[in-house]
Amino acid sequence: MKITGDHQLIKKINKYLVLDTIRRQFPISRADISARTGLNKATVSALVNELIESSFASETGLGESSGGRKPVMLLFNERAGFAIGVDLGVNYMLAMITDLSGAVVKKKRIDIAELEAGALTDKLKKTIRGLMPHVPASPYGVIGIGIGVPGLVDDQGSVLSAPNLGWTDVPLQSILAEEFGVDVVIDNEANAGALGEKEFGAGRDVSNLLYISVGMGIGAGIILNDTLYRGFSGFSGEVGHMALAQDGPLCGCGNRGCWETFASEKALLVNARAAYDDAADADAAAPNLDTLLSLARQGDPEARRLFADTGRWLGTGIANLVNVFNPELIVIGNRMSLASAWIGEAVYETLDSRSLAFHRSRASVAYSQLGHSSAALGAASMAIQRFFSTMKATWE
Template sequence: MKITGDHQLIKKINKYIVLDTIKRHFPLSRADISARTGLNKATVSALVNELIESSFASETGLGESSGGRKPMMLLFNERAGFAIGVDLGVNYILAVLTDLSGTVVKKRRVDIAETGADALTDKLKKTIRKLISQVPSSPYGVIGIGVGVPGLVDDQGSVLSAPNLGWTDVPLQSMLAEEFGVDVVIDNEANAGALGEKEFGAGRHAANLLYISAGIGIGAGIILHDQLYRGVSGFSGEVGHMALAQDGPLCGCGNRGCWETFASEKALLHNARTAIEAGRPAAMQAGLRDTASEADEADEAMKGIRPSAAASSRSVTEEAAVSLESLLRQAQRGDPEAQRLFTETGRWLGTGIANLVNVFNPELIIIGNRMSLATDWIKEAVHETLDSRSLAFHRSRTSVAYSQLGQSSSALGAASMAIQRFFSSMKATWE
């Protein structure tokens, strides 16, 4: 009869609600759960016992009594399993191993020079394997892997296009699922970053927010009414390709004048190289030499190769030498040219953000990923431009924050996607 099916469904839903309540509010007693959820005590007790049996909850000592018997307190067993979250950047891989609450247990960061699909997926697998070898023993082990990638991902977890990596049609989800034998979730890195900040960082209290992932490219994760807005095909948030100039620089997407050709890390580095090639201030050139000698120490192959500040064409050595980090060091040392480059990038960031504020009227904009490292140097320019370019009615209730999770927003968001997936599939198997 249909009633049985309904009963089963209701039980699953209730059990999920009880688990979720324990996850969010532990330590708490069975009576607390009953009060929070409105479920009767007998139902809560039965469901809690099942959750204890399956290792998701455990009993800890007796809590404070409000008169009468002291209640047994319950904990969420955060270490019943572990998730892996990866941010596949264009010039780095950042991977975290977290418990089921998203607390980071281990972290690995690997710089990448080669972005070809074969080389990069090899490196990615190696990084994940290394983390898996460090997973503490637990009832469920590794429950899943989440990966944020800088590109368009279809609902099968294939990367359809990632211009800054030079990838098209890479079946990343099936590749990793096959390799590691666990559930794998692939999503756009800005979506993952938005979820990370919403779940654990600056966006915890905002229902409508835009997370701007400003790295080599620029993307946005859009959260509306507490939900990630994905668009009809799952491709929302490609804000880096908003056209800001009819005849601007050529973008990786094939168009000209996209936002990311002005406001990204890539644009910043390009402008820095142009300034150096134009022989602009001596301090910049000195900075470049400093960086190059550090690279010399790090890499035998680089020994003896020093980029000339007067070089007329851009060499590989120079590509490697100018970095966001070296420019930050220069700005810190008071180099006006480096500071000017950050201000210019900040202005362009502010211009695009003003457009987004006018369109979405969000309560919060979070600037994350690599450019948030430069917060001190871009902040003023971002805010000034935003103030002068967004409509007053729109910006009055919009605040701008910088990633609270540092560089880990996407990796943590990807881990949280894997955790969510795990609990949803658990729910499906409950009887």
């Protein structure tokens, strides 16, 4: 029995390896799969046939010959199933349908004001339900739902604490799994954003990156050696609560002087409210991010000063992280990335002056290539990965 069990396990691993190679390298021939994986050609051919029968792969035209017959090329069936990814922000919700390669089929963004757990969960359900009719027909249908939330999430998918939402101990995974009857993955939105950028965006070609999510709060997704770093208890990345000033502003976490009280969207709006309340045209300038961006584009000096101040505080915190993690790439994402034109110079100047020279010389700074979609795409990617891991466990 032990030999049989080992044989079945090896086959599952090999089948997943072949599928993953097709997913990431298609169009690709059976011979190239064999060369890349080290599996013999007979094994590859048998496993490819099973993947074709399971609708995960298909054959297409002939490729270039390397001396013999032209090889039949294989494609990954990206539309064998579809995932739903959601970025649940503090003042917005972005939900999308993607195929199995992360291509967006449909997305919907809504503003939110009611943060109470029951009301916001109901809105989340309604938003996901509203996307369901737009899922194309496919062999596997909706394969899972991924949600990125701004808070601490345990390995059961419960939101233990989300100060900016006012949530404590919300069993979000079980609520949504019961509602929709599919696998649901819940994670911190910065982790989701890091995975989105690593899989589809600015981080595709690097192994060590920090994704800094700057919205109403600040969080970080940390990729080390191509793997998401979660920490001992799974709660890494709460960099917004890194203390920058002993007697600074009161933070939602209960402490004072946290990074996000100086450099988040919320901090920017607090400072904007004070600045424009003192201005003669206060009634004409509502202190929200979209208005401030518009004012900055028009050359408004106060708006540009506010963004520059935010950029300096961002650079200060990022410098600390560069000194600790020595990353290849720092990606600034979420809403504040929209202000790159007005925070960028201050971020770079502060980072150059405050980080160690050897660390800074090899670290690049970029803004999200995925715009506002990093976390939602990363959440969909987590659902897709869960689906294939589950499939691997059930393969014969």
